[in-house]
Amino acid sequence: MSALMRLYQAANALEANLLKGMLQAEGFDIQLRGENLAGAAGELPLSVQQVDLFIVEKDYQDALRLLSRYEGNGKTEWFCHQCGEKNGSNFELCWQCGQPKSE
Numbered sequence: 512m513s514a515l516m517r518l519y520q521a522a523n524a525l526e527a528n529l530l531k532g533m534l535q536a537e538g539f540d541i542q543l544r545g546e547n548l549a550g551a552a553g554e555l556p557l558s559v560q561q562v563d564l565f566i567v568e569k570d571y572q573d574a575l576r577l578l579s580r581y582e583g584n585g586k587t588e589w590f591c592h593q594c595g596e597k598n599g600s601n602f603e604l605c606w607q608c609g610q611p612k613s614e
């Protein structure tokens with residue numbers, strides 16, 4: 512049994528699930544904590560609820576590298592001009608509504 516490490520703190524459940532899906536597609540096993548799973552956290556709307564991504568220790572460094580790509584290596588994020596969603600610099604389409612990145 513491997514220890515779980517906190518990989519990332521997502522701003523909300525939407526972002527957490529997006530990242531979880533991306534990491535799972537790369538073969539990582541991600542667990543979310545703070546989501547509406549354990550009754551105690553159930554009072555807050557999902558949109559304002561922070562969710563932590565946990566990963567087994569042995570995969571931590573690899574997953575962190577992947578995440579840093581998601582975060583654009585410190586390059587600029589952009590905001591969708593249609594829905595206002597914040598997107599990582601490596602996204603060409605808004606992940607929320609599919610609108611292409613504007614110039």
Ligand SMILES: [Zn+2]
Pocket residue numbers: 591592593594595596605606607608609610
């Ligand atoms: Zn959008």
